Amino acid sequence: MKIPVSSLLNSVRLILFDLDGTLVDSEDFIVWSFTEAARLTGLRVDPSIIRELIGYPLEYLLNEILGGVSEEKAREFIEVRRRLVWENWSKHVKLFPDVVPVLEYLSSKGYVLGVASSSIVERINAFLNHLGVSRYFNVVSGVTPGVRGKPEPDVILNALRMTGMHPGETLYIGDRVVDCIAARQAGVGVVIVNRRGTGLSTSGCSPDAVVQSLIELIE
Numbered sequence: 001m002k003i004p005v006s007s008l009l010n011s012v013r014l015i016l017f018d019l020d021g022t023l024v025d026s027e028d029f030i031v032w033s034f035t036e037a038a039r040l041t042g043l044r045v046d047p048s049i050i051r052e053l054i055g056y057p058l059e060y061l062l063n064e065i066l067g068g069v070s071e072e073k074a075r076e077f078i079e080v081r082r083r084l085v086w087e088n089w090s091k092h093v094k095l096f097p098d099v100v101p102v103l104e105y106l107s108s109k110g111y112v113l114g115v116a117s118s119s120i121v122e123r124i125n126a127f128l129n130h131l132g133v134s135r136y137f138n139v140v141s142g143v144t145p146g147v148r149g150k151p152e153p154d155v156i157l158n159a160l161r162m163t164g165m166h167p168g169e170t171l172y173i174g175d176r177v178v179d180c181i182a183a184r185q186a187g188v189g190v191v192i193v194n195r196r197g198t199g200l201s202t203s204g205c206s207p208d209a210v211v212q213s214l215i216e217l218i219e
Contacts, residue, residue, distance in 0.1 A: 041076050157186050188208045
């Protein structure tokens with residue numbers, strides 16, 4: 001039986017959010033960046049695999065879709081995709097509509113808020129600054145040397161170290177099974193927001209609650 005979201009919030013002080021698919025509507029852009037880079041470099045990639053692996057570290061995703069490609073061709077693909085991302089992301093990446101009201105409410109109630117993502121810290125900060133929500137977050141934790149992306153728990157544990165919080169007073173909010181696995185390994189509570197509305201599989205990890213919108217956190 002799932003725990004009521006209100007009970008989860010009453011028991012925590014630190015709330016950490018995943019980035020892509022949870023705070024930021026970026027999945028279609030991510031898929032486009034890979035398929036367009038493949039087109040420009042003469043490669044073929046499967047968009048469904050890319051979408052399925054969003055949330056994993058970039059290195060892992062690249063290994064999965066570029067298996068068998070020469071090292072030289074892989075480097076070309078990576079450079080082309082990097083250019084496409086930095087030239088286009090600000091025009092296409094947006095916050096989900098429920099994000100700001102929820103961040104406003106949680107901040108007003110005194111929660112410590114953070115982002116813990118498999119992205120590099122520079123990308124997370126660039127997104128948060130561009131979208132005007134960086135002021136809500138006390139901590140930003142991403143992939144750095146020695147801090148692995150999900151499903152490893154490192155980015156969550158790193159946020160705990162940075163804030164001095166304990167797992168028992170922390171809640172992680174994501175949108176994928178990989179988020180649930182990382183949270184469970186870190187020993188923190190976990191809520192999954194089912195942005196796609198249907199077809200959510202939580203096999204291999206059972207979250208404390210599943211919501212359809214972040215608004216359910218504060219209702």
